[in-house]
Amino acid sequence: xxxxxxxxxxxxxxxxxxxxxxxxxxLDVPRGQSVVIIGGSGSGKSVMLKCILGILRADSxxxxxxxxxxxxxSTSDQxxxxxxxxxxxxxxxxxxxxxxxxxxxxxxxxxKNMPRGEAKDIAMAKLAQxxxxxxxxxxxxxxxxxxxxxxxxxxxxxxxxPDVIFFDEPTTGLDPIMADxxxxxxxxxxxxxxxxxxxxxHDMASARKIADKIAMIYKGEIIWEGDAIEVDxxxxxxxxxxxxxxxxxxxxxxxxxx
Amino acid sequence: MNFIAALGRxxxxxxxxxxxxxxxxxxxxxxxxxxPVYPRLIFDQMVRIGYNSLPVVGLTAFFTGGVLALQIYIGxxxxxxxxLVSSIVALxxxxxxxxxxxxxxxxxxxSAAIAAELGTMRVTEQIDALAxxxxxxxxxxxxxxxxxxxxxxxxxxxxxxxxxxxxxxIVGTKSLGFNSTVxxxxxxxxxxxxxxxxxxxxxAVFGFIIAVMGCYHGYNSRGGAQGVGRATxxxxxxxxILILSANYVLTSLLFSS
Ligand SMILES: Nc1ncnc2c1ncn2[C@@H]1O[C@H](COP(=O)(O)OP(=O)(O)OP(=O)(O)O)[C@@H](O)[C@H]1O
Ligand SMILES: [Mg+2]
Numbered sequence: 001x002x003x004x005x006x007x008x009x010x011x012x013x014x015x016x017x018x019x020x021x022x023x024x025x026x027l028d029v030p031r032g033q034s035v036v037i038i039g040g041s042g043s044g045k046s047v048m049l050k051c052i053l054g055i056l057r058a059d060s061x062x063x064x065x066x067x068x069x070x071x072x073x074s075t076s077d078q079x080x081x082x083x084x085x086x087x088x089x090x091x092x093x094x095x096x097x098x099x100x101x102x103x104x105x106x107x108x109x110x111x112k113n114m115p116r117g118e119a120k121d122i123a124m125a126k127l128a129q130x131x132x133x134x135x136x137x138x139x140x141x142x143x144x145x146x147x148x149x150x151x152x153x154x155x156x157x158x159x160x161x162p163d164v165i166f167f168d169e170p171t172t173g174l175d176p177i178m179a180d181x182x183x184x185x186x187x188x189x190x191x192x193x194x195x196x197x198x199x200x201x202h203d204m205a206s207a208r209k210i211a212d213k214i215a216m217i218y219k220g221e222i223i224w225e226g227d228a229i230e231v232d233x234x235x236x237x238x239x240x241x242x243x244x245x246x247x248x249x250x251x252x253x254x255x256x257x258x
Numbered sequence: 259m260n261f262i263a264a265l266g267r268x269x270x271x272x273x274x275x276x277x278x279x280x281x282x283x284x285x286x287x288x289x290x291x292x293x294p295v296y297p298r299l300i301f302d303q304m305v306r307i308g309y310n311s312l313p314v315v316g317l318t319a320f321f322t323g324g325v326l327a328l329q330i331y332i333g334x335x336x337x338x339x340x341x342l343v344s345s346i347v348a349l350x351x352x353x354x355x356x357x358x359x360x361x362x363x364x365x366x367x368x369s370a371a372i373a374a375e376l377g378t379m380r381v382t383e384q385i386d387a388l389a390x391x392x393x394x395x396x397x398x399x400x401x402x403x404x405x406x407x408x409x410x411x412x413x414x415x416x417x418x419x420x421x422x423x424x425x426x427x428i429v430g431t432k433s434l435g436f437n438s439t440v441x442x443x444x445x446x447x448x449x450x451x452x453x454x455x456x457x458x459x460x461x462a463v464f465g466f467i468i469a470v471m472g473c474y475h476g477y478n479s480r481g482g483a484q485g486v487g488r489a490t491x492x493x494x495x496x497x498x499i500l501i502l503s504a505n506y507v508l509t510s511l512l513f514s515s
Contacts, residue, residue: 050386053386053389053390054389055386055389055390075394078389079389079392079394082389082390082391082392083392085390086390087387087390089383089386089387091382091383093382093383093384093386093387094384094387095379095384095387096384106391106393107391107392107393110391110392110393110398111391111392111393112392156391160391
């Protein structure tokens with residue numbers, strides 16, 4: 001096998017009590033490519049990313065990053081690995097005791113011991129890339145709208161120029177124009193910096209734009225994966241239903257039909 | 259059978275909790291000593307834990323000193339031992355009431371605040387975010403709070419001792435009619451270094467308990483606003499109980515040595 005895999009997941013399982021969230025995930029993320037994960041709400045997408053980061057501990061299976069096993073690694077190995085990761089959390093997860101620019105430069109100051117002045121310049125540049133002016137940098141996260149918080153989270157995730165970037169719903173809560181700016185930014189991170197990206201999104205327009213590969217997760221398993229251009233001709237009823245957003249089809253939502 | 263199973267589950271649950279707590283304490287202590295340290299964060303926490311607790315601790319100590327003088331005077335008159343008031347107030351405040359009351363007041367204020375802050379950070383994924391930004395949450399959040407509390411509590415107790423004795427002095431001279439010079443002389447002559455020192459040792463331990471309980475419950479909280487509320491209550495209750503039991507253990511240890 002010639003493909004250079006950055007992340008390789010095999011039969012990864014994770015349960016919370018009796019609730020089985022991941023039921024044997026197999027996923028390959030090639031180096032320098034952008035993989036988009038699609039799937040219904042509550043199907044375990046965020047949990048999957050957290051298992052790769054080691055924030056949640058998978059129950060069984062194997063997750064390899066750069067060929068090194070993640071499950072069960074020591075805390076120091078984990079923090080060493082995370083130096084090369086950037087993560088945008090679904091809820092932004094900004095530190096509310098710090099200002100916006102301190103949030104963005106956090107990984108540079110704390111993780112890489114960069115002087116504050118230099119880190120602030122980088123933070124302001126990253127904020128500008130996500131469409132936020134320097135006046136926003138001095139505010140506290142609580143003073144921002146939801147979409148602005150999301151963009152600050154995005155700026156923080158890419159601030160330290162990581163090798164792998166995880167985006168948990170990067171465009172949710174943004175207007176269509178800003179969403180497209182963010183899509184371009186993600187593409188740029190992958191193309192220019194050579195980063196590997198894994199994004200979760202419900203927004204098919206965004207998925208088509210940023211993805212090299214698309215994988216669909218359903219009931220804790222990857223039921224389809226392929227190149228982004230193949231998604232319309234996947235031949236998979238679940239995928240078809242999802243990308244066209246139809247209520248009737250093989251995916252049954254747990255809602256009471258009147 | 260059901261009852262026995264429930265009992266067994268309960269005992270196992272308690273053992274697991276104690277185990278988790280021990281691991282948490284081990285990690286906290288380790289990260290207090292292992293570099294890097296964050297002097298700025300420690301200073302910030304000292305302001306919040308120590309300086310901001312001064313009014314609460316001062317008022318508590320003042321009224322306790324005053325009421326102690328009154329009560330001992332009432333008891334003392336029955337044995338014609340009114341002259342002991344100043345010495346017993348000083349002894350009671352420095353050895354016991356200063357450290358314990360300061361500890362309990364700060365537990366109410368600070369354990370709750372720490373648990374609420376860390377708990378909110380936990381449920382909003384900020385603690386997870388720390389890890390993805392190459393920062394150890396123990397290093398960044400827990401260690402500064404523990405160090406600050408262990409340093410601040412003895413300082414607070416020095417203040418509490420002073421104000422408490424002063425409260426006794428004011429009540430003694432203004433309403434019980436003691437002579438001011440005699441009152442001060444009795445206090446100073448009678449107090450030994452050991453009385454004050456034992457109180458300071460105890461309070462450092464109380465500071466550790468306060469910070470660790472706040473951090474432990476906050477760090478492990480889950481389940482949104484309700485979970486944070488539960489963490490806050492648990493932090494205050496467990497810190498208070500541990501302070502009172504540690505107080506007994508430490509006093510008997512210091513007593514025997
Ligand atoms: N800490 C946790 N404890 C218990 N259950 C959890 C926990 N985190 C997630 N779950 C459960 O795991 C399932 C998958 O959650 P996850 O957050 O991965 O969904 P998702 O695919 O990201 O959905 P969405 O698109 O809505 O964000 C959910 O049913 C949720 O109830
Ligand atoms: Mg999610």
